[in-house]
Amino acid sequence: MKVKILEIINTVLDNRKNKKLTALTPEMHLRNDIGFDSLDLAELTVRIEAEYDIDIFEDGIVNTVSEIFEKLNGK
């Protein structure tokens, strides 16, 4: 799953001509560390939903990579 999420995050980064990540760590903050704005976060939810059928932002805001994993693991 980690590899897939990294791939999705890199797709979003690449679409805005931003530099791709080489690795993903759970504590990474989506806005402060990865540099996503609300347009990027919106795209991220759509791409993750297409892959896992889960809307990670449905019941509140997700801030970090580890929170994405928690949502996808159904915690």
Added chain:
Amino acid sequence: MDFFLKDIEHGEPINWDFLVNDINNSLTYNRYCKSGNYYHVFKHIITSLIIGEEIILLDSDFTDFELVNLTGYSEYEEFTQIIDKGSFPFVCDKVELIDKLRNTCNEWKVTLFTSGTTGIPKKVTHNFKSITRFVKISEQNKNSIWGFAFNPTHMAGIQVFFQALLNGNTIVRLFGLAPNSIYSEIKGNDITHISATPTFYRLLLSCNDTFKKVERITSGGEKFNEKTIMQLKGIFPNAKITNVYASTEAGTLFASDNDIFSIKREYEHLIRVTNDELLIHSSLMGNSETNFEEWYNTCDLIETITEKPLKFRFISRKSDMINVGGYKVNPLEVEETILTLQGIKNVRVYSKSNSVLGNIICCEVVCENEQISESSIRTFLQSKIQEFKIPRIIRFVDELSTTRTGKIKRN
């Protein structure tokens, strides 16, 4: 210190004395205003008001292509004019400045570009009376501190600007900041009023702090759900939450504490309901390139609660416009732009509901050959239209999905 503007993205806070001096020392004026610096935009508007000249507000992220389409030019140097200082005496202080601004002449006008209903954005011009129609000037508003959460060249931003300006309030820039900076700006500056899109508020929801000084939260565009309202009440425990109905042409028209809207008696004759659709009188609209009939149909469906006085609830907005985090995107404009790329045979732009932005722009593309890639479409669009209009999801298909009547599906 009596501050006019605090913008952490652009240096030191600006106080009213500095503003007054800066206006007094301005020697030139250009009716076109395109800047990403909030102070420059605000000072430009104030200068235009003082000298009674038109101001044309352009988004700082308009591409050259869009500028030429909208104004006929992409450079505006040649429009710089010398201000005749003899005709505009020095302003002594903040009080005199605000007094002058409140008495702006009838010739002054502001032009901005709203997301049009066909093709490219359309030009709308307002005079001082129509743009400040809903500004409330009162003793009670004298000490308000505004969190500025809109683009300053858009209708909603201009309305917040005038509300703050004409009451002599401090404006604190919040738009475009990261959530942590927004929290510290709200707290550190004792912000009392915030007007923003639901998307803006949604991004604040992960905050564990509370902001007790905030008295009023205004939102419009999309509707909040109950859960979001409860979360907002937790973060802003003393704030009254107000919902507004605004149109891109007319700005804010109605406000409500819940989802039932009523109209002030003095505007009752300017609103009409026909076939459950809301019509507004052309005098509320500003002047547009489109010649409105006397009554403009907003295409918004409403449910009438009482007829006299008129109270109603919005059922749906019929327009094709897609609301992306408070920004209106015209799918036709995006389609027309994509079609100008060589190798594209057909395209359908549509919205998909999204938990972050309300809606997200998607498109299906039919290509003539295999040389077109997602990235080549994106690179092309980045030079043509603003970022929020660019489809975030691009799918390649053999033919477009259509409705049973043969129209292109938009949802």
